Amino acid sequence: MTHPSSPWISTWRDEGPDQCITFTTHVGDIVTADADHPLRVTRDPATGEPAPYIHIRAGLEALIDRKSFYRLVELCLHHDVAGKDWFGLWSSGRFFPMIPPEDLPECPIYAANVTMLFTEVPMLARPDLAREANFGGVEVLFPYDHPARDWQAALTEHAAC
Numbered sequence: 001m002t003h004p005s006s007p008w009i010s011t012w013r014d015e016g017p018d019q020c021i022t023f024t025t026h027v028g029d030i031v032t033a034d035a036d037h038p039l040r041v042t043r044d045p046a047t048g049e050p051a052p053y054i055h056i057r058a059g060l061e062a063l064i065d066r067k068s069f070y071r072l073v074e075l076c077l078h079h080d081v082a083g084k085d086w087f088g089l090w091s092s093g094r095f096f097p098m099i100p101p102e103d104l105p106e107c108p109i110y111a112a113n114v115t116m117l118f119t120e121v122p123m124l125a126r127p128d129l130a131r132e133a134n135f136g137g138v139e140v141l142f143p144y145d146h147p148a149r150d151w152q153a154a155l156t157e158h159a160a161c
Contacts, residue, residue: 016077016090017090017093017095018090018093019075019090019091020032020033020034020091020092021033021072021075021089021091021092023054023062023064023068025056025062029056029057029062031054031055031056031057032091032092033054033089033091033092033094033096034091034092034093034094035092035094036055037054037055037056038054038055038094038096039052039053039054039064039089039091039096039098040052040053040054040055040061040096041053041098041099043099048103050069050098050099051063052064052069052072052098072089073098075089075090076088076089076098077089077090078101079095079097081095081097084100085100085101086098086099086100086101087099087100087101087104109136109137110135110136110137111130111135111136111137111138111139112126112129112130112133112135112137112138112139113138113139113140113141114126114127114129114130114138114139114140115139115140115141115142116141117129117130118130123140123145123146124146124150124151124153124154125154126138127154127155128154138155
């Protein structure tokens with residue numbers, strides 16, 4: 001039996017094998033991912049879209065909502081399971097495999113919004129900090145505050161984007 005997707009509150013403490021991830025459902029069930037409350041992820045065969053579940057009690061599973069799942073993915077690590085590398089999650093000393101690394105999508109290229117980031121330095125110096133932080137490009141909300149030739153020089157000089 002599967003409970004429909006619902007708002008979740010998930011919390012965790014520590015990192016790696018020592019972390020404990022706790023879920024609270026909208027009806028008040030509180031479970032920590034562990035041997036009695038395993039996480040599992042199925043994938044749609046046509047799209048590859050993940051569907052993550054956690055066992056709540058007595059055969060009842062709950063579908064973890066997308067927002068909470070994305071937060072969990074940020075905690076995932078690579079780990080060997082029976083001789084095979086997996087990308088997955090630790091909780092309560094147990095590793096929950098989610099996806100083989102070869103099935104992971106390519107990492108997106110993120111652009112730094114230099115209007116909001118690196119505000120401790122002048123605007124035209126920010127592309128350099130974005131490059132140092134491994135952003136693949138920059139974006140700016142108000143580019144017309146500086147002449148185009150100054151932006152071109154800053155982007156060329158600092159090799160951002």
